[in-house]
Amino acid sequence: MSTLPHTASTTAVASRRGETPLARTRRTRRINRLLAKEYPNARCALDHTTPLELLVATILSAQCTDVRVNQVTPALFAAYPDAASYAAADRATLEEYIRPTGFFRNKAANLIRLGAALTADHGGEVPDTMAELVALPGVGRKTANVVLGNAFGVPGFPVDTHVGRVVRRLGLTEQTDPVAVEREITAMVEKKEWTMFSHRLIFHGRSVCHARRAACGACVLVRLCPSAGTVGPMDPAAAADLVKEQA
Structure with a gap:
C-alpha cells in the first residue's frame, strides 16, 4: 500500500461542486487507473472453481464476510457438487453446512429452490x-453481476456496501440505490473495466476507505476525493495505522 508524502489539508483538495459530467467521467477513469496500480x-x-460454486458462494455472502463464506464452502461444495444435489438436499442437513454464514434457514431454502430451478430450466447449468x-431464486442484480463478471467474463459492476460507500465519498454519484x-x-467507465473497477473499489474500501474512519492521509486518491479529511485523518502517520493490507 502506498502512502503519500504530504500533509495536505481539506482545503487543498479541489471541491467537486459544479463538476461537469465530462469532468466527472474523466476523474472516474483516472480513479480507476490509479486503483489499478494500487x-x-x-x-x-x-x-x-465453477459458475455454480460462485453463484452459491455469492448467495451465502449476503450479510456475511467473504472470509467466513470461504471457510464454509469447501465442505459444502464437496457435499453438493451440482445443481441436482442442492435440489434433493435435506434442508436441515444443508442448514448445518451453512449455519456460520447467518440467515441460514432462508439461504438453505433458496439454495434448494435454486438447484431445482437450474435442474428443471437450465439443464443443471448456471x-x-x-x-x-x-x-433464479435468491439471485438479485448484484449476485448476477458477480457471476457474469467472474465466471463468464461478461462485464458487470456489482455494487456492494464497499463500492457504494467509496463512490459516494469520491463524489462520483449521490445515489444510494445499488x-x-x-x-x-x-x-x-469503459465496459471492459466494469468488473475490475468494482473489485478495485472493494479492495480500497477494505484497505483504506473504511466505513468508520478512513485512512485519508494514506490514500492514493486523496487529491481526487472531495471527502478527504472529513472521514479520516490526513496525518500520514495516523492514516498509515488505519490501513489494512490486502492479500
Whole structure:
C-alpha cells in the first residue's frame, strides 16, 4: 500500500461542486487507473472453481464476510457438487453446512429452490445472461453481476456496501440505490473495466476507505476525493495505522 508524502489539508483538495459530467467521467477513469496500480491483485474474494460454486458462494455472502463464506464452502461444495444435489438436499442437513454464514434457514431454502430451478430450466447449468440469472431464486442484480463478471467474463459492476460507500465519498454519484449507482458508474467507465473497477473499489474500501474512519492521509486518491479529511485523518502517520493490507 502506498502512502503519500504530504500533509495536505481539506482545503487543498479541489471541491467537486459544479463538476461537469465530462469532468466527472474523466476523474472516474483516472480513479480507476490509479486503483489499478494500487491493487494489481484485485480479484473476486470468494473461492470457487465453477459458475455454480460462485453463484452459491455469492448467495451465502449476503450479510456475511467473504472470509467466513470461504471457510464454509469447501465442505459444502464437496457435499453438493451440482445443481441436482442442492435440489434433493435435506434442508436441515444443508442448514448445518451453512449455519456460520447467518440467515441460514432462508439461504438453505433458496439454495434448494435454486438447484431445482437450474435442474428443471437450465439443464443443471448456471445461465450466463442477466435476465436468466435474476429470475433464479435468491439471485438479485448484484449476485448476477458477480457471476457474469467472474465466471463468464461478461462485464458487470456489482455494487456492494464497499463500492457504494467509496463512490459516494469520491463524489462520483449521490445515489444510494445499488441499481442507480450501477447505472451512473457504468455510464462513465469503459465496459471492459466494469468488473475490475468494482473489485478495485472493494479492495480500497477494505484497505483504506473504511466505513468508520478512513485512512485519508494514506490514500492514493486523496487529491481526487472531495471527502478527504472529513472521514479520516490526513496525518500520514495516523492514516498509515488505519490501513489494512490486502492479500
